[in-house]
Amino acid sequence: MQSINEIEELVKLISKLPGLGPKSAKRIVLKLINNRDELIKPLANTLAQVYKNVVRCNLCGTLKSNSTACSNCEDTKNKFTKICVVEDIADQWSIENSNIFQGYFHILGGTISSVGQKKEDLLINSLVERVKKDNIDEVILATSATVEGQTTAFYIQDSLKKTYVKVTKLAQGLPVGGEIENLDDGTLFSAFKNRTGIKSNSD
């Protein structure tokens, strides 16, 4: 490798990003260097902007611009009555992309049993506050179908016991395109347990 410190440093930093190793980092650095004005400059500026301007909302956990109100929980234009609770911002993005849900989001910031994550680190208290304060009639728990996700969902359900809000969780069953022979026992169990009627005895 070139003995230029900045380049070495850049390769080292980029190798830390998910899905990238030293080889792909070098390829990226070369691309950057060959596109100084189209890539390095805007990337450095945008990163500085994000560092300066983008923060996590204390109330709902989503990303918001430092200078403006949170477009999720402090949205005054749209008055929603549902809150969808997810683990991470990535989950919010996926659900937003699917256009399947119209309402507020609440990003916990992890799950209860994940390593080093305590209940207190998750935005659960502020969820209870939001439910009490705003005119919410349903909390949809969209945590992962993992042990940690379901434990977290159970804990939240418990925390919301004293409010009068309806709490639901996402259905479990066959994923679209799922072939029976390839499904795990847990999914099959859920699919059987939650089977839906399509014709009654009397039809």
Next chain:
Amino acid sequence: MQSINEIEELVKLISKLPGLGPKSAKRIVLKLINNRDELIKPLANTLAQVYKNVVRCNLCGTLKSNSTACSNCEDTKNKFTKICVVEDIADQWSIENSNIFQGYFHILGGTISSVGQKKEDLLINSLVERVKKDNIDEVILATSATVEGQTTAFYIQDSLKKTYVKVTKLAQGLPVGGEIENLDDGTLFSAFKNRTGIKSNSD
């Protein structure tokens, strides 16, 4: 996706990097945001440093620090007598990593027939000057074994005709680990043509 402009911009920029698409860019952005001080800040700073300090050397084409002499062609500590000519900085890095070559590098910046690349864009004239000026006894053409790479090598060989330097090019043949049944005809042809003696008739 979140309606924060900086985040969208960052995802867009990162998607442009080689090997990355919108999905992996989003994953990287999330990792960045979750590691503001360990990743975003140093990355923004290093990119700005690289933009400010790292330039291509006009003479040999490698990357050099703006403030110092080129560690490749203006290296006064080591006096080499060989120049290895490569297409890109990535090639230089590969050869440096292999520790197989001790000498100067000369980075052309592409090949002759590649799209939009003209002879004048490549650092060929400065190579001839280096050969004349410095005490060089061999120029090793390490361009790719592609039509473009070989055309470029031929053109350089022609440009060096009037100097008294020895010009060599890398051997062509079986790559290490290459299985005969999987090799293309061109490689097989080279391997046969350049076959080396291991025992003579009289042994």
